[in-house]
Amino acid sequence: MTISGFTPGPALLGGVLIGLAAVLLMRLNGRIAGASGILNGAIARTTDGRAWRWAFLLGAVAAGALFHVATGEPHTARSGFPLPVLIMAGFLVGFGTRVGSGCTSGHGVCGVARLSVRSIVATLVFLFAGIGVASLLGAAGWFA
Amino acid sequence: MNAATGRVLAGLAAGLLFGLGLSVSRMVDPDKVLAFLNVAGPWDPSLALVMLAATVVATVGYRFALRDKPLFDETLHLPTRSDIDAQLLTGSAVFGLGWGLAGYCPGPAVAALGGGGEEPVYFLVALVAGSLVASPFAHRRHTHVG
Numbered sequence: 001m002t003i004s005g006f007t008p009g010p011a012l013l014g015g016v017l018i019g020l021a022a023v024l025l026m027r028l029n030g031r032i033a034g035a036s037g038i039l040n041g042a043i044a045r046t047t048d049g050r051a052w053r054w055a056f057l058l059g060a061v062a063a064g065a066l067f068h069v070a071t072g073e074p075h076t077a078r079s080g081f082p083l084p085v086l087i088m089a090g091f092l093v094g095f096g097t098r099v100g101s102g103c104t105s106g107h108g109v110c111g112v113a114r115l116s117v118r119s120i121v122a123t124l125v126f127l128f129a130g131i132g133v134a135s136l137l138g139a140a141g142w143f144a
Numbered sequence: 145m146n147a148a149t150g151r152v153l154a155g156l157a158a159g160l161l162f163g164l165g166l167s168v169s170r171m172v173d174p175d176k177v178l179a180f181l182n183v184a185g186p187w188d189p190s191l192a193l194v195m196l197a198a199t200v201v202a203t204v205g206y207r208f209a210l211r212d213k214p215l216f217d218e219t220l221h222l223p224t225r226s227d228i229d230a231q232l233l234t235g236s237a238v239f240g241l242g243w244g245l246a247g248y249c250p251g252p253a254v255a256a257l258g259g260g261g262e263e264p265v266y267f268l269v270a271l272v273a274g275s276l277v278a279s280p281f282a283h284r285r286h287t288h289v290g
Contacts, residue, residue, distance in 0.1 A: 136184075
């Protein structure tokens with residue numbers, strides 16, 4: 001296997017920042033920093049506090065915008081990705097994270113950090129499903 | 145500062161850190177995510193290192209954060225379920241399928257909204273639709289961890 005495009009420095013720094021975000025939100029609000037849970041809670045009609053969830057989402061968008069402006073680079077060089085596939089992927093991610101109670105941040109980072117067996121299992125399942133699909137498509141030349 | 149204001153500011157600060165981490169690590173780029181998930185081609189291990197670093201920091205930080213009640217709330221809001229049920233397994237598998245298809249998961253898609261491209265907009269609208277359709281099949285929301 002050829003290793004290509006590995007950026008250990010930014011990956012390490014970015015990961016530390018994500019971990020700090022999780023610790024901060026737990027220490028101050030007592031909440032899990034899971035993007036899908038926060039998103040679902042923000043749009044739910046009845047919930048115990050939507051304001052901090054919208055603030056979190058706004059902060060994440062603002063950080064993405066600030067980084068984009070500061071570097072002058074687009075977030076991705078990808079163009080022409082088929083819209084129906086993108087929409088299907090979004091639907092599956094929304095459906096799956098709702099039924100499975102979490103995503104990469106909630107289960108993958110926060111849940112694993114709490115040593116939750118549910119989150120560890122969920123993380124293994126979505127990692128292997130993601131690797132399976134992407135590798136099948138990759139082997140078929142889809143991403144080329 | 146009252147607790148409600150504190151919660152909002154804490155949410156904002158955590159969101160900023162979260163989005164900055166995803167931007168710095170380039171996890172907002174779905175091609176970089178797919179370069180990790182696709183093991184059939186040249187492989188980029190960056191995503192694994194991002195998750196490892198985030199999890200190590202969270203594991204250490206939680207040792208302190210989970211000790212007391214939070215600064216701006218009366219209790220910690222932690223998921224209480226511990227059983228491995230069908231929803232957890234099928235939901236996570238469906239999520240993984242969607243993730244491997246386009247390279248976006250919820251956090252990076254939100255942060256990528258700030259990048260100005262169209263992809264995150266379409267993706268997030270579809271994500272919300274999927275979540276709404278799924279709600280009858282899901283547990284009550286308080287079990288959700290993110």
